[in-house]
Amino acid sequence: MPPAGGPMHPVVKAPESSRFLKLPEDFALQGAESGSAGATFPQGFLASGMSVGLKGSGRPDIGILAVSGEWREVATSAALFTPNAFAAAPVVIAKEECDLGGLSAVVVNSGNANACTGPQGLQTARSTRDAVGEVLGLSPEVVAVSSTGVIGEQIDAAVLSAGARQAAAEICPDGGPAFARSIMTTDRFPKVAAGTVSLGSESVRVGGCAKGAGMIAPALATMLCYLTTDAVLSRQEAARLLEDAAERTFNRVTVDGEMSTNDSVFLLASGASGIKPSGPELQRLAAAVEAVMMRLALMMVADGEGATKIIRVSIEDADTVETAETVARAVADSPLVKTAMNGNDPNWGRIMSSAGAALPGRRIPNASLQLCGVTVVERSAVCPLSAQQRKQLATSMREPEVEVCLKLGLGTADAEVFFSDLGHDYVTINADYHS
């Protein structure tokens, strides 16, 4: 019987970097080892993570990330939330009652999603926020709440508030790793990333952490992400930067297609570096934030429940970007493609079938398909493969990262999506684990 917080997973090391990750020239990413400071790598942040007893396992289940007191006046923030019609109580409170451009702290609990919990759940989220505000001397509207875990169970508000007070009392400059661990549910490893952006003779820092380990495609499992920088940003700059980066990162792993009741992404800019980038320097900072988010997004795919690999599907030469995206998502979401990938099976017929199903009523006579660099389809028909090509395919399919490239021959638009495979462990986690 697994504990209430989720089934027991061996905590494994985060994968070393990905060849799918393109780093900007001016950006030096820190190592991904669990010791990385993550969200507290930039200056001006404090964090904590501990157990308040929401998870039966006794694992950490409450965490706080806050701007340190001296930077509250200049700090800005931005946030993105799930569009789910049954959005959880903390999401409703954040959207309706928080000053999302001027947040000073976020309190997160794992083990209970506080979703489908009605007025009582809203009150629980408010009391948690108020408790943190009291300890940190913050007005309620600059404290946001996140929750992740089981849907439809009321949290004991007294327990949670007491835990929030304790966590608030323990925030410290090196609390990033503890914070990252406290937001985990079925994650097999903490997801942290951080780095330094060179802006001429000066530099600013970017950091962050995330959780999310469900099947990535219809990301019903909650995705939470907390990003930080010590650059000085206006509210508008923070909002624009976060939105653009999410579009090119989390949205590429099809996380936005079907968001859970709790999905939330926050960006906090402390301003503690004293550096206010603008023009090309702001672009470099944006590229760095995007790189950190992409690193976290790829870690989420790699940690997809039961996943053994990351697959990149690129749709090229489409007539429109919309066509390319639609086809890419159809391939990425196909259970038949996902299971074939799990079996290391170069079953390109399933890729063609799922792509063709996303283009109803059309005739595509000049499609070509490359699987792990081997052309398997040309002019929409099978290519005979040499024995060597078959051997190469069999080997490449076993790699932890697999590339699929479908050229539609319709135009010049491209799109790519990253997804994980589907294996027995996914079923074990989700069918054999009872709510």
Added chain:
Amino acid sequence: MPPAGGPMHPVVKAPESSRFLKLPEDFALQGAESGSAGATFPQGFLASGMSVGLKGSGRPDIGILAVSGEWREVATSAALFTPNAFAAAPVVIAKEECDLGGLSAVVVNSGNANACTGPQGLQTARSTRDAVGEVLGLSPEVVAVSSTGVIGEQIDAAVLSAGARQAAAEICPDGGPAFARSIMTTDRFPKVAAGTVSLGSESVRVGGCAKGAGMIAPALATMLCYLTTDAVLSRQEAARLLEDAAERTFNRVTVDGEMSTNDSVFLLASGASGIKPSGPELQRLAAAVEAVMMRLALMMVADGEGATKIIRVSIEDADTVETAETVARAVADSPLVKTAMNGNDPNWGRIMSSAGAALPGRRIPNASLQLCGVTVVERSAVCPLSAQQRKQLATSMREPEVEVCLKLGLGTADAEVFFSDLGHDYVTINADYHS
């Protein structure tokens, strides 16, 4: 190592009737046992099924269904095909070169889909059609071809044509069961249905068979269906009848959402009863054809790869039928819902989350959810359950048919979709079985 035609499945008995099947008053459905005549139950049809060696297992892999000679002049037909952009060669030939309102025969091979096979595949389909036409004395355009099986392998046209000739030579009035078996791939049981419609003092017969055992939601596995009646129908009546019935049956099991490269549905009306229904009698015939199709569609869901149950999700009180359908399909396609169902887990939180994800940006404050008749959500929040209710839920979730009803509280529009669960056997069949 499974044989080329698909993994070995124990051939099991088709499930007895379904409580989800509503039969018209004037229609008497025959038993579903494998001895049912199926497509040759109506008068005026001949059929056969045999092995030509396309499947390594030696199981039947070619079949023919034909209107008997004396009824060819009055017989009519209709057909529906996959909109997949990479439609298989036989589908292309049927759409472009056949007289779909006046077909006299259909030849079907299983074990090879003849998809993504280019000009050579088109030629193979043509030669198969021509071979059958020669033996039966039919011009090529009144013979259609269907294929199902592996994508992207050329069929040996000489072998297939020889087999088609042999199958054509062996058609007989009681060939329906053999035909039904010859079209199977990973199906665990043949899918046949037939019955008699009372039209006042007279009666006509309806019959049919189908194959399809993939995951139903994104039905990438091929669905083939052959329906027959001995009523006299005009071409227009046949076409209208087939389209309407498909909308209310196969489209409710989400088979049309993502169609495979080969999906095809045929209706042949021999006219052998001499009865030409019109007005209310035509409606009764239409209802009977719909009942036969629904029976076959439910058998396909029950035979979903690894499926242990059929789930009906009803979305009620939506603002529009489109909203209701979108939400129903989102729930039916959610891997998290499907795995929970496999584990007999009343995890209604996953149902709410997948439904909410299909309604982005909306607030639905008055949703209620019944799972197996137990109200688990009211006013969009969890209802406390009594011990007895929990016990009832635990028992009902183990039934072979499970009902989910989500009332959105937005209006009066409804929609329902039938789907299967997702378990280890699905992964075993699709990941462990290599192409």
